[in-house]
Amino acid sequence: MKIIDSLSFIGQGKYKNQNAEELIRKMDQNGVEKALIAPVDEYVVAYNTEGNLLVQAACAAYPDRFIGYAVANPWFGNKAVNSLKRALENGLSAVYFDSSIQGFPINDHIIDPLMNVCKEYNVPAYFHTGTPLFALPFNLHYLAIRHPDVRFLLGHLGANDFVSDAIPSLYGRDNIWLETSLALTPAMTRFMKVIPDRVVFGSCSPRSEISYELKKLRYGEPEQSALEKALSKNIETVLGVNYR
DSSP: OOOEEEEEEEEEOSSOEEOHHHHHHHHHHTTOOEEEEEEOHHHHHTOHHHHHHHHHHHHHHOTTTEEEEEEOOGGGTHHHHHHHHHHHHTTOOEEEEOHHHHTSOTTSGGGHHHHHHHHHHTOOEEEOOSBTTTBOHHHHHHHHHHOTTSOEEEGGGGTGGGGGGHHHHTTTOSSEEEEOTTOOHHHHHHHHHHOGGGEEOOOOBTTSOHHHHHHHHHTTOOOHHHHHIIIIIHHHHHHGGGOO
C-alpha cells in the first residue's frame, strides 16, 4: 500500500535535526514512498528564504521522494508575499505555517495576503494546531470560511488537548483535512471510521518516529479503504495538480 508522509522536517535547528538522507533512510525502513518536507523552526520563523532554498535543493536532489513545503512569515509583509511566490514558482508545492511560533492567531487578517498567494498558485496550506492561544482548530475553521478556495491541513488533529475540536472544525467546510502526527491513537481510530475522506497521515519526523506514527494509525485495524485514503489518497486529493 502506498504511503505518503504529509509532514516531515529537514534542517539543523535547536529542537529538530535531520538531513534529507537521514529522512530517506527512515522512509525506506517504513515503506514510505514520498514525504512532504518543511524546514525546521528557525526557517519557519525568521529565515524563510534560506529555508525555502534548503527544501528546494532536497526536492531537486530527490524528486521522486520529496514534495516541498514553502514557508513565509506574514509579519514580513510584502517581502513574505514575494518570497512565497518565488518559492512556489521554483517548484515547491504547498505552504507550511506554525502560528504558535510565528506569532499570530491562525485566523488573524495578517495571514490574508499569503492565503491569496495560496489561492493564486492553487496550493494547500498546512497549519500546526494544538497550541493555545494562537493555533487552535477553530481558528483554522474561521480562516477556511474566509478563504473557501484554499485547501487546508489541520495539523496534529488539534493535538491532544484540542482533539475534541477537530471534527467540529470541519462543520460546513469541505476544504479542511486533518493531519494525524502527534495525536492520540483513539482519535485516529475514531476519525478514520467516521470521516475517512478527511484523515491524512503525517509523522512530524524527527520530532516523532515514522514507525510509531504508522503503528498508531493502524492500531485500531481500520478498514482497508480508510487506511488507503489516510496513507496516500487523501493527501493526493489535497495536493491536486501539485502532486507529482
